[in-house]
Amino acid sequence: MRGRRTKTPAVALTDLGPLAQLKAGRLGRRIPQLIAGLVLYGFSLALMVRGALGLAPWDVLHYGLTLHLPITIGQAIIAMSFVVLLLWIPLREKPGVGTVANAIVVGLAADATLAVLGPVDGLIVRIALLVAGVVLNGFATALYIGSQLGRGPRDGLMTGLSRVTGRSLRLVRTALEVAVVIAGMLLGGVAGAGTILYALAIGPLAQAMLPWVIVDLDPPAAL
Template identity: 70%
Template sequence: MSTTAAVPRVGLSDLGPIAQLRAGRLGRRLPQLYVGLVAYGVSLALMIRADLGLAPWDVLHSGLTRHLPVTIGQAVVVMSFVVLLLWIPLREKPGLGTISNALVVGFSADATLALLGDPDALWLRASMMLGGIALCGLATAMYIGAQLGRGPRDGLMTGLARRTGLSLRLVRTGLEVAVVVLGLLLGGTLGLGTVLYALAIGPLTQLWLPSWIVPLDR
């Protein structure tokens, strides 16, 4: 038996699903993953109740609710598994966090919406919108930092970038423009919040991510 202490692997690692679970520190990583995913759903609900514009993918989700007998949380779950089907030709590897993301975010959003009313005052709606965007950035840093697998939409972005040779920024922009256009065609909600989200979510996630990356054992 080796007596050498495990050396933490600093930064984000690209591990397969089994290796992610074997990398240790699950007592920290699992709670962080699920708190982050629940917070992500709460952030979605805040932006919906603010009614000042949704995140790009949620424009699509809100559009789907106008044509299918589903709640917006259920639409998130359905689209998550549709996106996961696109992982197959891209050969992306899902992890526990990937499947959890597909389920927990949508259910958390619906649960939060059941508790939140529709505010009338513009200042309150604006506060909910800004709070939702900030919370989404924090939640994203938390679940990515847990290192238990990319979310369905994150994996689609990274898979397309790897397969096409295009930059992550270009692929992300293309995907978000596409889902916004499709969402608008379906009657989804676009507004100031959509623009602010697009501008702020990257910098916010980058700001908080270093503090939430859990070092893994080799």
């Protein structure tokens, strides 16, 4: 008889408070993974900006703000991150190390990339930048979520509203993204094919890649 193969149990995401996140161990793996994910996230957003075929929903708003304020898109990302964090207070969401890092690092990485990567010509090149940006953003999302060091500001707003209203995460996310796209377009932000591609692809991409990079925590902290 052939021996049965035993499946390795899937590593699960845990919902820990800020201190428990730090006490959960494996920080030598988790913190570098968090930072790598956030830097890659900012880099991927910059690729979409240079692709100029439509930005991610929140970045339509961020770009719109740059048209009316003397700030870069990275600075708009940082500023809006802290505005969103204020909305966590009535929702009783708890920020973690990753939450604060997300609010700062993504914007800095986006601006640094845009400083090096100038505008590009040619539709084929722009499509390539858009597709690369969306795919890399999915991987970046999986990296920072998989580090289990706290949700990003916008993710926490989504989960908090879902919990308070009793609505599904999908419905809340869709409503939020439609709202920010409309607000961004009213400010002059750029929406297009890339916006639709991002909205349709980012969830499945991140979900498919998350099992590759999710970090298993020390058992005592996961209880």
